[in-house]
Amino acid sequence: MFYPIDGYQSTGIKRLKRLEKTIDSTLVERYLKPGSFKKSDELNLWLCEDTKSVDSLMVVDKDFQSKMRKLFPNSSGYGIAVMDISNLNNPKYAQLNENSGFQPGSVGKIAVATAFFNELRNLCPEDWSVRQRLLKNKVVKSGNWGGLYDHHTIPVVNLENDKLVKRTVVFNDQFSLYEWLDHMLSVSNNGAASIVWREALLMHVFGDAYFGLTQEEADAYFNNADKSELTDIAINLVNQPLRNIGITHDEWRLGSFFTNGPDQYVGSKGGSIGTPKGLMKFMVQLEQGCVIDEVSSLEIKKLLYMTDRRIRYAYSPQLDNAAVYFKSGSLYSCDQSKSTPCGKYMGNRYNYMNSIITVEHEDGTNYMVCLMSNILSKNSAGDHMYLASAIDKTIRSINNTNHDSQAVTTDNSGNI
Numbered sequence: 001m002f003y004p005i006d007g008y009q010s011t012g013i014k015r016l017k018r019l020e021k022t023i024d025s026t027l028v029e030r031y032l033k034p035g036s037f038k039k040s041d042e043l044n045l046w047l048c049e050d051t052k053s054v055d056s057l058m059v060v061d062k063d064f065q066s067k068m069r070k071l072f073p074n075s076s077g078y079g080i081a082v083m084d085i086s087n088l089n090n091p092k093y094a095q096l097n098e099n100s101g102f103q104p105g106s107v108g109k110i111a112v113a114t115a116f117f118n119e120l121r122n123l124c125p126e127d128w129s130v131r132q133r134l135l136k137n138k139v140v141k142s143g144n145w146g147g148l149y150d151h152h153t154i155p156v157v158n159l160e161n162d163k164l165v166k167r168t169v170v171f172n173d174q175f176s177l178y179e180w181l182d183h184m185l186s187v188s189n190n191g192a193a194s195i196v197w198r199e200a201l202l203m204h205v206f207g208d209a210y211f212g213l214t215q216e217e218a219d220a221y222f223n224n225a226d227k228s229e230l231t232d233i234a235i236n237l238v239n240q241p242l243r244n245i246g247i248t249h250d251e252w253r254l255g256s257f258f259t260n261g262p263d264q265y266v267g268s269k270g271g272s273i274g275t276p277k278g279l280m281k282f283m284v285q286l287e288q289g290c291v292i293d294e295v296s297s298l299e300i301k302k303l304l305y306m307t308d309r310r311i312r313y314a315y316s317p318q319l320d321n322a323a324v325y326f327k328s329g330s331l332y333s334c335d336q337s338k339s340t341p342c343g344k345y346m347g348n349r350y351n352y353m354n355s356i357i358t359v360e361h362e363d364g365t366n367y368m369v370c371l372m373s374n375i376l377s378k379n380s381a382g383d384h385m386y387l388a389s390a391i392d393k394t395i396r397s398i399n400n401t402n403h404d405s406q407a408v409t410t411d412n413s414g415n416i
Contacts, residue, residue, distance in 0.1 A: 003182060004040040005307050011178045012136040014157035018164060019307060031309040035322045035360075043305060043323075045298055046085050046366060047287040054246060054284050058083070058277070061092040067398065068094035071390050079372040081280035082391065085287070086365045086399045095276065101250070102372040104274030105329025106188045107354045108254045110282070112197045113185060113303065115238040117296040119203035123210065128295045134211065135178045141215050142173040144261040145198050146191035154183045154192065185303050185327065190258035197257060201234050201266075222265045231267040241292065242278075245285045251278025279356050279370040287358070287368070301325055301358075312381045313355035313371065316388035325358040330380065345381040353380030359392065365399045 008016040050057070058081075068082055069075075079097040124130040146169040153166040169191040175183070177199060183192035202218055203210045222230075238254050252275065256268035282291065291297045304325040306314060314326045332347030342348040354372045359365075369391060373380055 003186070003302055003307060004038055004043060004305055005036070006039045007302070010040070010132065010136070011182075012176055013178055013182050014159055015155045015164070015182070016307075017159055018157050018162065032307070033310060033320045035320060035324060036307045038305065038323050040302065043298065043302055045287050045289050045294065045301065046088065047284065048289045048294065050088065050288060054281050054288075057091055057284055058093050058095075058280060060094060064092040064398070065094040067394050068391070069096060071387065071394065072096055077373055077375045079276040081276040081370045082367065082395075083280065083284065084365075084367040084395050084398070086367065086395075092398075095280075098277040098280075099251075099275055100372070101273040101275055102354060102374060103331050103350070103352045104252070104254075104272055104372075105331045105352055105354055106190075106193075106258075107274060107279065107327050107329040107356055108272055109184050109188065109193045109258070109329075110300070110304075110327055110356070111238055111242060111252065111254045112193050112200070113181060113300055114241045114282075114291060116181070116196050116200040116203075117300060118241040118292050119200045119237070121292050121296055123203055123208065135181070136176055138177050138211075139174050140177065140180070140195065140199060140218075142169050142171060142191060142195060143215075143219070144171070144264070145194045145259065146171065146173060146261065150190040150259060152187055152189040152191075154187055154189050181303060186308065188327075188329075191261070193258040194262050197234065197238060198262065200237060201230075204233065204237055225265065227265060227267060230265060231269055234266045235269045242282070245281065245290055247278045247281050251275045251281065274354065274372065276370045276372055279354075279372075280368065283356060283358065283368045283370065304358075312353070313357055313369075313384040313388045315381075315385045316392065318389045318392040319359060321362060323360040325360075327356050328384075329354045332380070340377045342377060343379075346377055346379045348377045350374060351376050351378065351380055353384055355384050355388075357388075361396070363396075363399075365396050367395050 003013060003016060005016055005019045008020060072078055075096055079100040079102060081095045081098050084092040120131050150168055153168055156165045156167060169189060180192050180195050183189045184196050202213060206213055235255060242252055253270060253273055255270040255272045257266060285291055286297050286301060289297045291300060304327060306324050306326050312328045314324050330345055331352040332345060333349040334342035334347055335349040338348050340348040352374050356370045358368045371384060
């Protein structure tokens with residue numbers, strides 16, 4: 001789960017209120033890592049002062065490239081982009097198969113969040129407090145959109161008796177916009193992603209009338225809308241914010257909802273694809289505050305801050321003390337007629353695993369990674385975890401060496 005633990009007051013996300021008790025030790029969640037306890041006002045965007053274009057920042061540093069390249073002796077099936085921003089005056093960038101296209105899986109939910117915040121900004125361009133009140137106070141129903149057969153469970157918290165139940169979404173579920181966003185990004189619930197996309201669509205269509213839009217009015221609109229026209233609106237709505245920040249159609253696009261429920265209203269179009277280069281363009285501009293606007297960029301980053309059990313890439317023990325902002329997506333399939341091994345996260349037909357992460361260490365080592373892979377019959381969750389450790393050790397070694405060199409230079413200067 002994501003978002004800073006102290007965020008209940010501003011968001012109304014109930015699971016955060018329960019997690020607040022971890023701070024005063026009345027409730028112990030032993031899976032929480034030391035890096036999970038940053039407060040909201042401690043989260044920031046690192047590149048807001050850097051006005052360089054994303055293309056000028058994503059220029060390969062030969063030495064850094066060489067060190068990263070050694071971690072992938074067999075590069076086939078991998079794509080990666082890495083940016084070390086520990087020294088804000090001298091970011092280092094490396095890439096490998098950066099233009100290779102992969103099925104993005106749940107990483108695509110970040111595009112849905114971006115579209116949602118874009119429409120929210122269009123409703124309230126000048127006042128973040130109005131946007132946040134809408135996020136916190138507007139409650140919407142799941143209905144047919146909620147992915148009633150989605151295997152991803154959501155946390156349902158009863159604050160009165162301090163009970164937490166994890167279950168799948170049901171037809172009558174009602175949550176605030178903030179909580180649907182949290183369900184989409186934290187536990188990667190597919191139904192929540194469709195609902196968030198639906199609400200972005202309604203904001204786009206109804207404009208200011210969205211503030212008072214009832215469930216009955218929303219349902220009536222979808223029941224009477226032209227499916228072809230609505231498909232065009234929905235697909236453009238979720239992809240245009242990516243185009244606005246220079247991410248091309250072939251670098252990252254989303255072509256369908258995450259559940260079958262919306263199929264009766266909205267079709268698919270254009271397919272979905274992601275590349276390490278496209279995802280890194282997003283991550284860099286998020287840190288620059290250029291994804292929609294600065295306040296939206298920071299809010300998306302907060303929604304990606306991990307405050308629950310870490311998985312896959314983020315499970316690396318090297319990252320335990322670091323703050324991590326993370327989204328992962330997997331898609332695998334088995335062909336039982338093949339003799340090669342197959343299982344969970346190790347498909348022998350296809351085996352996509354994607355990780356995007358920003359890592360912030362207490363020693364000032366900060367970096368971003370977009371890692372995508374399709375390695376058949378290999379446990380991709382474990383593979384990403386091991387690569388996370390190797391990448392972290394390499395980057396920290398580089399920065400420790402640089403710090404030592406600077407210390408020697410300073411000492412020598414002082415002795416002159």
